[in-house]
Amino acid sequence: MPASYAYLGPEGTFTEVALRTLPEAATRELIPYVSVQSALDAVRAGEAEAAFVPIENSVEGGITTTLDELVAGAPLMIYREVLLSITFALLVRPGTKLSDIKTVSAHPAAQPQVRNWLKSNLPDAHWESAASNADAARLVQEGQYDAAFAGEFAAARYGLQALETGIHDAENAQTRFVLVGRPARPAAPTGADKTSVVLWQRDDHPGGLRDLLGEFATRGINLMLLQSRPTGAGIGNYCFCIDAEGHISDRRVSEALMGLKRICLEVRFLGSYPRAGVSVRDVSAPRPGTSDEEFVSAADWVARCQDGRS
Numbered sequence: 568m569p570a571s572y573a574y575l576g577p578e579g580t581f582t583e584v585a586l587r588t589l590p591e592a593a594t595r596e597l598i599p600y601v602s603v604q605s606a607l608d609a610v611r612a613g614e615a616e617a618a619f620v621p622i623e624n625s626v627e628g629g630i631t632t633t634l635d636e637l638v639a640g641a642p643l644m645i646y647r648e649v650l651l652s653i654t655f656a657l658l659v660r661p662g663t664k665l666s667d668i669k670t671v672s673a674h675p676a677a678q679p680q681v682r683n684w685l686k687s688n689l690p691d692a693h694w695e696s697a698a699s700n701a702d703a704a705r706l707v708q709e710g711q712y713d714a715a716f717a718g719e720f721a722a723a724r725y726g727l728q729a730l731e732t733g734i735h736d737a738e739n740a741q742t743r744f745v746l747v748g749r750p751a752r753p754a755a756p757t758g759a760d761k762t763s764v765v766l767w768q769r770d771d772h773p774g775g776l777r778d779l780l781g782e783f784a785t786r787g788i789n790l791m792l793l794q795s796r797p798t799g800a801g802i803g804n805y806c807f808c809i810d811a812e813g814h815i816s817d818r819r820v821s822e823a824l825m826g827l828k829r830i831c832l833e834v835r836f837l838g839s840y841p842r843a844g845v846s847v848r849d850v851s852a853p854r855p856g857t858s859d860e861e862f863v864s865a866a867d868w869v870a871r872c873q874d875g876r877s
């Protein structure tokens with residue numbers, strides 16, 4: 568197994584900064600890839616042990632290229648997540664003034680975080696999407712665009728200067744990144760975990776989504792992400808990406824997954840992994856009737872009834 572992690576590059580992305588906060592990254596070779604797809608394909612092909620990619624931001628929601636890659640193709644699993652607070656710098660070639668800027672570039676997920684700033688400061692600038700914010704900086708260095716929204720730290724790497732820093736339409740904007748590998752046994756529960764799944768409904772019927780969500784609700788499981796993605800099979804055809812609180816080894820979570828497996832056309836397990844920035848102290852106790860002990864004693868009671876020992 569190659570001891571390398573692929574990540575959304577090139578060098579100088581927020582993704583790289585977030586990846587370097589993981590202790591295990593220090594012992595791996597970190598290899599930049601030009602896109603989320605190519606980083607994940609490197610894992611599927613066995614060229615990299617895992618890939619680190621953005622998956623969600625607090626302003627715009629899910630990063631759809633990442634979700635779509637996890638939903639389709641050879642199965643992958645999430646092993647870790649990292650949250651990073653993001654503000655942008657406007658990077659330009661040295662000497663460029665605000666009035667010189669006709670084209671600006673960044674990753675599409677950056678646009679909703681800088682839209683108001685652009686409207687107030689560069690209302691006539693033309694937006695060009697790039698494969699990542701650092702790639703936009705690289706393209707500014709090459710002269711293809713006039714300015715890039717990227718991390719201030721990317722300026723030195725691409726010989727650029729920050730004309731403005733601290734750009735963020737929304738206070739406390741955070742981006743969530745995940746470390747994705749080939750399917751294997753999930754890490755042991757920490758007590759502050761999250762479980763990700765993708766669900767495909769068996770048939771379209773009134774209350775179909777409520778039925779899926781009911782499997783979590785009746786077991787006292789809180790949801791942290793619900794994003795529908797088109798299946799590609801026609802208008803109105805969606806699958807649901809869900810993050811739920813807890814670990815697959817928690818009885819309430821495994822029972823909910825069994826319930827979903829029975830009623831869904833397909834369930835893809837995307838992993839159980841520690842929640843970033845949350846410690847066991849911050850996690851509320853299971854709702855009454857949903858602890859492991861209560862599930863075990865209820866199962867024992869049924870077994871006794873079946874044996875005539877109730």
Ligand SMILES: O=C(O)C(=O)Cc1ccccc1
Nearest residue numbers: 580581582674676677699700
């Ligand atoms: O990591 C980067 O620099 C990216 O291009 C992905 C991204 C996009 C928007 C906010 C944070 C990360």
